Amino acid sequence: MIEFLQHVINALILGSTYALLGIGLTLIFGIMRVVNFAHGELYAFGAYCVYLVSVLMGLNFFFSILVAILAGCLLGALIEVILLRPMRNADIDTTMLVMIGAMIVMQNGEQYIWGGVAKSVNTPFPEAPFVIGPFSVSSLSLFVFFAALLLIGVAYFLINRTKLGKAMRATFQDRDTASLMGINIQRIYMATFAIGSSLAAAAGALLGPVYVVSPLMGNIASLKAFAIVILGGLGSIGGATIGGFMLAFAEEIGAGYISSGYRDAMGFLIIIAVLLVKPTGLFARSERIG
């Protein structure tokens, strides 16, 4: 029982960052229909930003996270304008290929600049864990958990309570109608990609210090983010949040009680099962036909 609860605590912390990754991608995927393979690279980008600002430049750790989020936003906007805008009418697989190209360039660019050796980021948090009875959590993880929840809240507010969010939702529902209603689709797409990217960078900025920062960190992040989005359903922030926690639980429980070798298979098995039972993801309304 104690072991189980420890697994639950682990899963909650892991899930919060998965959710952050998932939300960014679900916005991009849902609204723009771009299979964004570069999402994981923005995650890595955020982590490297923190490394650059807090370790190399020696500035405040919390400030470096803010820098990472803003830089992610900018880079996202740039990618959108340069790579995606000219491809607006292309097929989903053609834009996907462009994003794969961007992924290859960014990943190897990171390695070229920073080298292959993983970097670690020290934080102002004490290394000794919080211990409550038989349970134990590091204070950095707790910070990450609450920061992630805060960012999820901000994203939720942005989408549901602001004018921009309303326009984004309208575009998600029906791009043509939204455009007829006077919504500037170009701007919405840019904003969507920028916000999605900054959320990915935020996830990287938070997790970089927890793990280590390396050029390859983006690969697994992309794959997990896709899994989360599919679990939650396209374009659903609530869905992506729940999907993130679900994936984390599946992995924890799978590794803890079934087989650690199949830990990463758990998420994928759930996806396959979910899609076979409810092909539109768990929390999305079905798309319209025609």
Place this chain on the structure above:
Amino acid sequence: MTRLFPWVALAVFASIPLWLHDPYLLNAFITTGIFIIAAMSLNLLLGYTGQLSLGHVAFFGIGAYTSALTSLGFDVELIGGLRVVHEPWPVWTGLVLGTLVAGLCGYIVGKLSFRVRGAYFVIVTISFAEVVRLVALNWVELTQGPLALTSIPPMTLGLPGLGYFDFYSKQSYFYLVLAIVVISYVIIRRLVYSRVGRAMVALKENESLAVSVGIDVTRYLVLAAVVSAGIAGAAGSLYAHYLKIIDPDVFLFLYTITMVIMVITGGKGTLAGPIVGGLIFGFIPVVARSFAAPEVQWILYGLFMILIVFVLPQGIVPAVENLFTARSKAEFPASPKAKIQDAP
């Protein structure tokens, strides 16, 4: 002229071992050829039925493992204490079984996953490939997991008592790969230019309309998946017996991406597309290696990919065809896609 072109191309390829004696380049042709076969199989799904399978490497890997295990033999205990012992069989049966088992997996995956479309289908196929990879990694008794299957025998053709021909030399392996390329090309060509191919194109274009004239969606999607997976499995078998070692890295996501790049840059939905794209992206690393730093080679690879997609979004082959039709004013427009955007 266009009719002759495949024959001319075949003659040129067939002549390569006669004048190219550099084993390194011949090696590049063989591995590129193997990936071209895989890309051609992917093109059947992606280019003709419009379904993007990002788990295609699973079939490639399944073919590779099946073929290797057929020729190496194995001894595993299944759930319930059932022990399965397989004595090594002649190597060519591995190629056949690799193709069949991959095709069977294509059938199962097709039956299950064609219930979803678009982005969902993409993710289901990625998930499938990851699960297969993890099984290959963790079912150590059968696959040796990360310890790799080694000493895989070279491909041989023949029957007990009748003598064998082995494809040990690079020249002979080149012709073996070329033969499989040709067989795959013919199979795909015949399918595409038949009512089966028309049914696939109809499904890609407008599924509701296709079923309304009596085309059974699932049947043709599954058929495409079976043929496609089978051909990918054959490519995997060729890979295993050429490299003579396989481990779960054969399921690298990068390999799927390589196939997709070959298909899309060459021109999806065209017969020559994967071959042209395959040759280009098979040889970029060879060329880039001679002058660029390792990371820069990759960066160039990525940039070149983006460039091709930007300049020729339909791919190289349709663009070249367009050039020809624009000159000769042929009857059939070669690049239909270019005009879709204008339609209501």
Place this chain on the structure above:
Amino acid sequence: MNAAQPIAARPALSIEHIAVHFGGLVAIADMNFVVNEGEVVSLIGPNGAGKTTAFNIITGFLRPSQGEVRYRGTPLTHLKPHQVAELGLVRTFQRTSVFQSVSVFENVMIGLHRRGRSRLWDTLLALPRERESENDLRAKAHEILEFVGIERRANELAGSLAYGEQRLLGVALALAAEPSMLLLDEPVSGMNATETARFMQLLGRLRKLGVTILLVEHDMPMVMGVSDRIVVLNYGRIIAEGPPAAIQGNPEVIRAYLGQGARKRAGD
């Protein structure tokens, strides 16, 4: 002016107690009607009355919440769309009615799918049956294009045709599937007067071939001109049924749908 009534009315399509609910919304409530062999019947009603929903139910694109559809005695509600088409019941679509990015000729070849006789092995091994079958199909495709009157456009891209011609191609596509009954969803919407007249001629030729037709259409003069009977839907219910003359005079229909203009025009 009305076409002759069939002497012995044999029901081809029967709709029995069909109801469709989307969540709490009732799209169709207890619908009953029959289309007899060789008849031209029109289904009319204001927007959102449930006409296209009815089409989707009949052709297997939607499952009804209750009730049964039969075609020549065979229940349809558990069949998939392509199985419905195999029974000879073929529909056209309102919006996307052709395969845009292939040629007109290829469109019809796709439509001829069911008539192909070659098996997979014939195709893969290039056996003689494959070529015979393909040659037959090509001949038939030309025949159909000629019948519909767009033979000249055979090699053009379907997406590049004028709108009216696309609708004709849509019918050609449906005809290729060898229908014994056609369901046409607003076939003349967006056509000009000349094109509509041409289309009405085509309908006449079709019924001479013995094809039963169920039509959804907004163009009242055309509906009145070609139909043997008319079924009027409003809010998912049938509010009237009968020959054009009776429908024109039905006050409930007029109130619900036709309005003053139509009555005046019908009276001309």
Place this chain on the structure above:
Amino acid sequence: MRKGRAISTFAAAALLSIGLAGQASAQTIKIGVNEPLTGPFAASGTYVVNGAKIAADEINAKGGLLGKKVELVIEDNKSNPTEAAAVAEKLITADKVPVIMGAWGSSLTLAVMPKLLEYKVPMVVETSSSGKITTSGNTYIFRISPPSAVEAAAFKDILPKLHMKKVDFLVINNDWGRGAADDFGKVLKGEGIGVGLVETMDQSAQDMSAQLSKIKGTDSDTIMVTTAVEQLTLLLKQAAALGIKKRIVTTGGSQNPDQLIDQAGTAANGTYHLTTFAPWYPDQTPDPTATKYFLGEWKKRGFNFAGATESFRGYDGIRTIAKGIEKAGKAEPEAITKALWDVDFTGLNGKIKFQKQGPAGKESGQSMPNVYLIQIDNGKVILPKL
């Protein structure tokens, strides 16, 4: 004409470079280096290559080999078996190298091996640990890194002093990790020590708390861990966060204790590491002069000290090859293959002398290096007093 001139300049440059290349090959002895410089193993592969360069420069500074300069032909195998085989093909056939060093990971090395047989070119294996490499009957393989069985056998002597009762394993899910769990498990059982869980983690996994939580709940007193330094860093941090108090012993020689101290901080304190090279105490290594020279060069070139525990293998690998070429008296594959059997010198981690392994008549060479147990104590590496 400008255009014409540009072309002729280009042609001249091309001719010149071909001429130079031709000349160079006549005057140098080429050694092929087949290492992962991009992809997941890029960091380690780069370390090894940097170590190899130090060796080559050292040899050249001392006048080269057989009167010729040594030239390393370094190729990236992209952490990918297909590429590793292609690189071997290129090195052997296009660059005409008579001997290769490579290819870091076991699957990479295994993919290269058929090429060695095909072209009869020897390869010195500097890192790979899979048992299969030396037991599959490839006579062109000479390995200087210890497979886990060798490491485990060395560990046996230290065991009684550690007073273990029961051990859980947490290993990377590849040939290296699984091999270590098997071989160490056998030794432990032989000594009457219990073996509990054997948990694995994916090569790319970043979060091991599930496995660690499971281990936390068992009655074992020690966790034996095999993985590369990045994952080890995370693992130590996560174990500390979970409040795991068990003794942690790592194996495999890729732990890089300095990087652990630097990146895992206090979480690394108290952990034990089996390593094959002890650069912290150069005077206690088998060849203190060489160790000091190597570390001095390493520092001079601006590489971080932490990389030394990986890069020394590249240094020793090239030195082994050089000794082989010297003994052979000529830079030809057959001669070098034969001569490598006679190599006998003291490397940075002990005697390098190849013993026969594998099927009779088709043996591969395996050198038996030293194994040290070190401990991290208060941010410093110490040789524990047991």
